[in-house]
Amino acid sequence: MAKVIRLYESLIPSGNAYKVSLLLAHLGLTDEVEVVALDILANPPETRRPDFLAVNPNGRIPVIELDDGTILAESNAILCYLAHGTRYLPGDALGLARALQWMFFEQYSHEPYVAVLKFWTLWGGLHHKRPEDIALWKTRGQAALHVMDHHLASHAWFTGADYGVADIALYAYTHSAGAVGFDLAAVPHVTAWLDRVRAQPGHVAIKADPTRA
Ligand SMILES: N[C@@H](CCC(=O)N[C@@H](CS)C(=O)NCC(=O)O)C(=O)O
Numbered sequence: 001m002a003k004v005i006r007l008y009e010s011l012i013p014s015g016n017a018y019k020v021s022l023l024l025a026h027l028g029l030t031d032e033v034e035v036v037a038l039d040i041l042a043n044p045p046e047t048r049r050p051d052f053l054a055v056n057p058n059g060r061i062p063v064i065e066l067d068d069g070t071i072l073a074e075s076n077a078i079l080c081y082l083a084h085g086t087r088y089l090p091g092d093a094l095g096l097a098r099a100l101q102w103m104f105f106e107q108y109s110h111e112p113y114v115a116v117l118k119f120w121t122l123w124g125g126l127h128h129k130r131p132e133d134i135a136l137w138k139t140r141g142q143a144a145l146h147v148m149d150h151h152l153a154s155h156a157w158f159t160g161a162d163y164g165v166a167d168i169a170l171y172a173y174t175h176s177a178g179a180v181g182f183d184l185a186a187v188p189h190v191t192a193w194l195d196r197v198r199a200q201p202g203h204v205a206i207k208a209d210p211t212r213a
Contacts, residue, residue, distance in 0.1 A: 002066035004082065007033050008052070009061050010040045011210060012123060015115055015172035016075040017062040018206045022168050023082050026202040041123060041211075075172075076103040079165040088164045095160050102158040102166035105147070113141035114173045114182065121180045123211065138181060145177065145187045152189035156196065163200050171197045176206070 007024070009017035024030050038046035038061060046052060048059045056063045056073045063073045064081075072078055080099075083089035090096050117137040120126045126134065148170065151158065158166035175194055178184040184191050197203065 001084065002068045002070055004029065004033055004064045005067050006036060006065035008036045008038060008055065008063040008065075010047075011037045012041065013206045013209050014040075014061060015118070015176070015206070016060075016111070019075045019168050019172045020062045020064065020078050020082070021207075022171070022204060023079055023088065023165070025204040026088065026200070027082065027086065028202070029082075030204075076107060076165070076169050079103070079168060083165050087162060088168070090159055090164065099159040099164060099166045103169045105144075106166075106169045109147070110141065110144040110170065111173055113137040113144065114177050114180075117141060117182075118173065118176060118180045122209070141177065142182055142186075145174065145182060145184070145190055148174070148193075149187035149189045152193045156193075163197065167193075167197055172206075 004024075007017070007020055009020070021030070024033060038052060040047050040061070045059075047056075047061060053059055055065075055071055058073060060073065062075050062078060063071060064078050065071055072081055080089060080103075085091075090099055113136070117126075117134070120129055120134075157163050158170060171194065174190060175197075184194075
């Protein structure tokens with residue numbers, strides 16, 4: 001399997017990029033990977049300039065580069081690649097599908113609301129957004145947290161008996177959801193799970209925000 005040599009991520013702390021950094025830390029690979037941090041707040045964003053579009057035509061981070069020149073985009077696909085053959089990705093068909101179930105949930109029902117509200121609250125000027133859009137992000141993001149809470153009422157982790165890629169994918173934006181107005185007190189099983197994730201060997205926090213230094 002080709003080795004990861006470079007991670008394209010952002011200068012401000014991106015939850016999608018944090019997923020990759022967190023798994024690299026669990027795998028003890030952090031020091032082997034060069035990090036290229038792009039300014040996504042610039043005008044135009046560095047992710048939308050020709051040199052990066054040649055790397056990822058979708059103009060988004062995270063992206064990894066492997067030692068054979070292969071490029072891989074999409075945070076949850078990157079998690080699956082890096083976790084292949086490790087304890088963080090189930091090897092059986094149902095376990096793998098269950099991990100994918102929660103990672104698709106994360107991208108369709110959670111990240112578009114929880115991450116988007118975080119971005120506009122912290123970096124985008126929320127007052128420029130339409131009140132009905134803000135209300136939708138809050139309602140749907142909170143609904144996603146309740147779906148997680150329902151699962152975690154009877155399971156320690158999102159896939160089988162062990163912590164893995166689905167937990168990493170969902171932790172990335174859930175851990176900071178309270179700071180942007182979501183009600184974590186209403187989802188006690190989620191808050192207990194956040195503590196279990198933080199207690200995993202090799203856990204690292206998301207990086208600091210340079211715009212708030
Ligand atoms: N589905 C993608 C979403 C990636 C994404 O939205 N990345 C944002 C940062 S969190 C980005 O690159 N924004 C800059 C841009 O869109 O130009 C993934 O999971 O990797």
